[in-house]
Amino acid sequence: xxxxxxxxxxxxxxxxxxxxxxxxxxxxxxxxxxxxxxxxxxxxxxxxxxxxxxxxxxxxxxxxxxxxxxxxxxxxxxxxxxxxxxxxxxxxxxxxxxxxxxxxxxxxxxxxxxxxxxxxxxxxxxxxxxxxxxxxxxxxxxxxxxxxxxxxxxxxxxxxxxxxxxxxxxxxxxxxxxxxxxxxxxxxxxxxxxxxxxxxxxxxxxxxxxxxxxxxxxxxxxxxxxxxxxxxxxxxxxxxxxxxxxxxxxxxxxxxxxxxxxxxxxxxxxxxxxxxxxxxxxxxxxxxxxxxxxxxxxxxxxxxxxxxxxxxxxxxxx
Amino acid sequence: xxxxxxxxxxxxxxxxxxxxxxxxxxxxxxxxxxxxxxxxxxxxxxxxxxxxxxxxxxxxxxxxxxxxxxxxxxxxxxxxxxxxxxxxxxxxxxxxxxxxxxxxxxxxxxxxxxxxxxxxxxxxxxxxxxxxxxxxxxxxxxxxxxxxxxxxxxxxxxxxxxxxxxxxxxxxxxxxxxxxxxxxxxxxxxxxxxxxxxxxxxxxxxxxxxxxxxxxxxxxxxx
Numbered sequence: 001x002x003x004x005x006x007x008x009x010x011x012x013x014x015x016x017x018x019x020x021x022x023x024x025x026x027x028x029x030x031x032x033x034x035x036x037x038x039x040x041x042x043x044x045x046x047x048x049x050x051x052x053x054x055x056x057x058x059x060x061x062x063x064x065x066x067x068x069x070x071x072x073x074x075x076x077x078x079x080x081x082x083x084x085x086x087x088x089x090x091x092x093x094x095x096x097x098x099x100x101x102x103x104x105x106x107x108x109x110x111x112x113x114x115x116x117x118x119x120x121x122x123x124x125x126x127x128x129x130x131x132x133x134x135x136x137x138x139x140x141x142x143x144x145x146x147x148x149x150x151x152x153x154x155x156x157x158x159x160x161x162x163x164x165x166x167x168x169x170x171x172x173x174x175x176x177x178x179x180x181x182x183x184x185x186x187x188x189x190x191x192x193x194x195x196x197x198x199x200x201x202x203x204x205x206x207x208x209x210x211x212x213x214x215x216x217x218x219x220x221x222x223x224x225x226x227x228x229x230x231x232x233x234x235x236x237x238x239x240x241x242x243x244x245x246x247x248x249x250x251x252x253x254x255x256x257x258x259x260x261x262x263x264x265x266x267x268x269x270x271x272x273x274x275x276x277x278x279x280x281x282x283x284x285x286x287x288x289x290x291x292x293x294x295x296x297x298x299x300x301x302x303x304x305x306x307x308x309x310x311x312x313x314x315x316x317x318x
Numbered sequence: 319x320x321x322x323x324x325x326x327x328x329x330x331x332x333x334x335x336x337x338x339x340x341x342x343x344x345x346x347x348x349x350x351x352x353x354x355x356x357x358x359x360x361x362x363x364x365x366x367x368x369x370x371x372x373x374x375x376x377x378x379x380x381x382x383x384x385x386x387x388x389x390x391x392x393x394x395x396x397x398x399x400x401x402x403x404x405x406x407x408x409x410x411x412x413x414x415x416x417x418x419x420x421x422x423x424x425x426x427x428x429x430x431x432x433x434x435x436x437x438x439x440x441x442x443x444x445x446x447x448x449x450x451x452x453x454x455x456x457x458x459x460x461x462x463x464x465x466x467x468x469x470x471x472x473x474x475x476x477x478x479x480x481x482x483x484x485x486x487x488x489x490x491x492x493x494x495x496x497x498x499x500x501x502x503x504x505x506x507x508x509x510x511x512x513x514x515x516x517x518x519x520x521x522x523x524x525x526x527x528x529x530x531x532x533x534x535x536x537x538x539x540x541x
Contacts, residue, residue: 003539039330049489051496051539059335063414066328067396071415153370160377167381175430178454237458250457257458261420264427279374 003050010041014061021064035065080265086311088266091259093307098235102228105185106192113196121204127197136198140208140215159279166223167271170230174264177234178253180242184234191227214289215282217296221303223274229267233260270303324450324462326414334414337465338450341442343405344463350401355387385426392422398466408466421459428455481534484520492539499536 001009017034042058092099117124124133169187176183202212236256244252277299281287323335362379366372391399396416397409409417409425417425432441432453441453450462487495498513505513514521514529521531 036330039328039332043332047489049487049492051500052493053496053500055493062328062332063334066334066414067416070329070413073418153374156374157370157377158374160374160381162377164377164381164384168385171385171427172430175427176434178428178431178458179434253458254460257424258420261424264423 001048003045003048003054006045006048006050007054013037014041014058017061017065021061021068031065032069035062035069038062038065083262083265084269087262089307089310091263092229092232092266095232095236095263098232098239099228101185101235102188102231105188105231106224106228108192109189110192110196110199113193114200117197117200118204121201124197124201127193128201133198133201136202137205137208140202140211142207142211155280155283158283159275162275162278163272166226166275167268170226170267170271173227174230174234174237174267177231178237178241181235181238184231184238188227188231210289214292214296218282218292218299219274219277221274221296221299222270222277225303225307226267226269226271226274229263229270233263233267236260324464336410336414336462338452339405339407339463339465340451341445343407344445344451345438347399347401347405347407350404351388351399352401354400355383358383388426389419389422392417392426393419402463406466407463409461409463412460412462417459417461421461425455425459425461428453428458431455478530478533478537480538481531482538483535487539495532495536496539499533 013034017038020031020034038058038061042055042062045055045058113127117127169191173184173187176187199212199216202208237253237260240252240256241249247255281295282292323337326334326336328334359380362376366375366379388399392409395403398407402408409422411417411421429441432438432444432455434440438453441455444453444457445451448457452462456462495517498510502510511525511529514526514532515524517528517532518524520535521528523531
């Protein structure tokens with residue numbers, strides 16, 4: 001069949017298809033059948049060597065039809081709910097070895113540095129600049145902790161800062177993990193080290209001990225958990241590249257990122273929760289230190305219980 | 319893959335060709351997006367700056383816009399941020415379908431890894447090494463940046479007396495011949511005649527005479 005005849009025979013049909021593609025909602029009922037017909041026309045036109053203008057035009061129509069037919073996002077109700085209550089804790093438990101490594105990297109180094117500075121205070125200067133230590137000491141003076149922020153508006157300011165800063169640290173810890181997981185570990189270790197040296201330094205001083213610990217205790221459970229999760233997800237990416245198992249490296253990397261995505265979402269959410277506590281509650285002077293310790297302790301219990309027990313015995317694919 | 323295109327076979331068995339975009343237009347698109355974001359932040363600083371409440375808001379806006387800007391545009395505007403729209407690029411999944419939240423978030427978070435050690439050096443190296451110009455984020459998320467071609471404008475050929483071809487032509491040769499006359503308006507006459515002279519084995523002539531013969535054959539092919 002000559003191209004002219006071919007075009008003449010089907011032009012009306014292509015027009016109709018073009019219209020239903022332009023229509024965003026696409027009310028055409030037998031669109032799949034029409035699309036298959038179009039694909040046949042396209043294959044025929046190409047096989048018969050019709051002009052580039054015609055085949056390009058049909059190619060364009062086929063591409064749009066392909067998007068229209070297969071590009072519809074599948075409705076997944078309650079996906080976030082299931083991620084948070086089942087998938088995320090399950091995945092974290094599956095990665096318990098990496099989690100252990102992350103905990104050792106953060107708390108191990110943190111505790112090590114803490115003890116070192118506690119018994120040999122001059123070591124603090126090896127980990128932090130003297131003016132930094134001075135600044136922290138001033139920040140956590142009982143009279144200063146609220147005044148410097150300027151009431152509830154200051155709380156909002158700190159909240160915004162914590163969100164921007166802390167969640168961004170999580171994201172960077174995750175993404176850099178692709179380089180064999182090392183940058184994630186370094187991020188954990190350096191955060192642990194900073195925490196250790198500042199905690200020890202401020203605990204040595206009677207005036208700042210209580211303000212520091214009562215400030216840190218509440219939000220630390222969520223914030224540290226968020227950082228640990230981001231690091232675990234990042235290390236998983238890096239290790240999947242190092243030892244891809246039976247898959248190609250590319251596929252191993254893609255599979256790992258798909259598996260770790262809910263964990264990453266969880267890390268971001270935990271850190272946002274932490275920023276709420278850190279901004280609006282931790283620095284409040286109208287709440288007694290005892291209350292903060294109790295709430296903080298409950299926070300840690302909730303986080304630990306969540307990762308140990310949530311989603312056990314349920315196995316829905318996500 | 320001989321023309322640098324990425325060929326996808328759809329479930330209907332036809333092949334879709336997508337053109338992967340290289341580092342230069344993507345860098346330009348990134349720069350445009352960066353400028354837009356910086357202007358936006360500058361306006362926010364100008365409106366909210368100064369007060370403590372405002373600086374909290376700015377922190378929130380920084381966070382949402384910095385991490386959310388590319389993701390929101392890619393998910394809701396069929397893979398195109400404003401910069402990509404200007405450069406006629408789009409992000410699609412490896413199977414040619416629009417990106418979802420997961421793909422978009424992963425590929426944009428991994429920009430951090432592509433940035434290392436400085437100025438997207440890793441991303442550039444990865445793009446140059448990869449067959450389809452994918453950076454690390456694209457490989458992890460299973461995405462691909464392609465040129466989003468405009469629909470071709472179809473122009474009718476000039477009407478002449480159709481002539482049968484002296485020898486059977488392959489589909490590829492037919493496409494070449496028809497393509498020549500579809501691009502006729504964009505080529506100077508001398509160049510057209512020069513090209514027609516190459517077809518001497520087919521027409522037995524050179525120059526303008528050959529061109530007219532070819533025109534007849536092309537007309538014969540298209541009806």
